[in-house]
Amino acid sequence: MRLYVRPRLRRIGSRVLVRGWLAITIGSTIVSWRGLEPPELAHELAHVRQWRRYGRLGYVCRYAASSLRAWRAGGDWYRDNAFERAARDAGAALRVTER
């Protein structure tokens, strides 16, 4: 796993990824525009596990399909994507155990 912090990507990421983005995981590489808090890192590590589970093509196809399903159901393609929900759960679980 590789983690890169690249502050200069903050603005461009909001244009090409998701507004208000913090980090993106591609395969086992995490890129963020600032250092990640433990729950945020747990979220991205959940994506690393998803990439490993499904492989590159499998992950990308499943992620896109999940976004389409969420959008067709009237939800948000990003927020309601099952991969994002699972990653948010991983981060939230860490927040609970930190206290």
Ligand SMILES: [Zn+2]
């Ligand atoms: Zn995510």
